[in-house]
Amino acid sequence: MANLNWQFPRGIGGNTSQPYMILTSYESLNAIESVGVSKDAPRGKIKSSIALYIPPNSLRQTTTSNWGGTEGAALMAGAGGALDKISQLIVDPTEKGGDGMGTIMGNVLTSMGMGAQGRAAKMLDKQTGMLSAGAGIAVNNHMAMVYKGPGEFRTHEFAFNFFPKNRPDADEIQGIMTDFQNGMLPKASGTSVKNARTLSRPYFHSPRHWDIEFYKGNGKKNTFLFDIKKSVITSMTVNHDPNSTISLHADGSPVQTAFSLTFQEIELPISGDTLSDLQIAQEDALLQAQEKSEAAEKAAKDRERIVAVKKSDFRLKDNITLLQEEGFGIPNIYSFNYKWDAETTWIGVMAQELLDIGYSDAVGTDSEGFYNVDYSKLGFPMIGFK
Secondary structure: OOOOOOOOOHHHOOOOOOEEEEEEOOOEEOOOOEEEOOOOOOOOOOOEEEEOOOOOOOOOOOOOOOEEEOOOOOHHHHHHHHHHHHHHHOOOOOOOOOOOHHHHHHHHHHHHOOOHHHHHHHHHHHHHHHHHHOOOOOOOOOOEEEEEEEEOOOEEEEEEEOOOOOOHHHHHHHHHHHHHHHHHHOOOEOOOOOOHHHHHHHHEEOOOEEEEEEEOHHHHHHHHEEEEEEEEEEEEEEEEOOOOOEEOOOOEEOOOOOEEEEEEOOOOOOOOOOOOOHHHHHHHHHHHHHHHHHHHHHHHHOOOHHHHHHEEEHHHHEEEEEOOOOOEEEEEEEEEEEEEEEEEEEOOOHHHHHOOOOOOOHEEOOOOOEEEHHHHOOOOOOOOOO
C-alpha cells in the first residue's frame, strides 16, 4: 500500500493549531527488529505514516515493576561480604589465604539463620504454629522486598470517533482503518501446498512495528509527553453504529465510525540513572568469571579430545588377547599391555584392523609413523586398569 499521510478529517475544519499524533509503521524483521534499522537508517523501512488527532483519555501511561517479598532476603543482603569472597574464589580459586568453598558456604548459611537450630525452629513453627500459639512469638524470616525485573510490557489505548461529511472523507477514513488492519495482521509466506490457497502457505511473517509520537500544533514534537517505545497492535475495534442506530449516507458510507486501537510496547523501559562504580566493577568481575569459565570448559573439551586419541598400533603392544570378536558393528576387542608399561592392562582395538573394516576415519598416524585411534569416533572408550 502506498504511504498514507492523513492529517485531519475535513469535518474538523482544517484546524492545524491543535495537537496531534503520528503513527508510523515499519516492516518487521523479527520480534524486536524492523527491516533496515541501522545507524544510517534508524527508522527502518517505512510502510505508512498516519497523523491523527489525540483522542480523549489517551495521554496516560502505567509502568509496573516486579518486586516480591522473599524470606531471608534481608540476611542475604547482609551476607554480602561472604558472598563477595565466594565470587573472588570463582574468579581465582587459587587465591592465597582463601577459605575452602565448603567453609565459606557454611558461614554464609549460618549468617542467614540457616544453622541447625534455626532450621529446626523454622520447620517447627511452620508445621505446627507452636511458637506462635504457645509463646506468642514467631520465627523471624527476615522478609525483604527483592527486585525481580521489569513488569509487563506497557499498553496504550486510543479511541477515535470519525464523522465523514462526504465521499472523500469516507474513503480516507476507510483507507486509514485498512492500513491499521494490514499493519496488525501477519502476511502469509512460502509456497501454497494446496490449490494456491493463501492459508495453506507454511509460514506467517510478523506484522509491522509502530512508532507513536506526539506533536504540538506548530508541527514540533511535544517533549513534555511520555515517550512510547516501539510497539505492535494487539487489538483493533471498528464500530459503525456506536449509538446502536445504523446511520448511513446515500452512498452507503457510515455517518459515524468509532475506531479503537490497543498498542503494546515490545521494548522495556530502563532508568536514565547511571550505574555506580561498584555496580560496574561487579558486572566486570562477573563477566571475567564467565569468560574464565568458558575458557576452562573449552580447555577441558580439548583435553578430552586429545585423551580420546590413543596409541593403538599392535607393534607397541604385548600380551595381546582377543576378548570379543567383531560383530554388530563393533570391531575386535582385545586386552593388552603397552611395551613400556607391563603393570597396566588396557582393553581396546588394533589400529591396523580398523583400516580393513570400514573404520579408517578413526585411524591416524603420529610423528613417529605409528598408528593411533580416535575412540570418540568409535563411540566407546579405551579402558585401562592396574
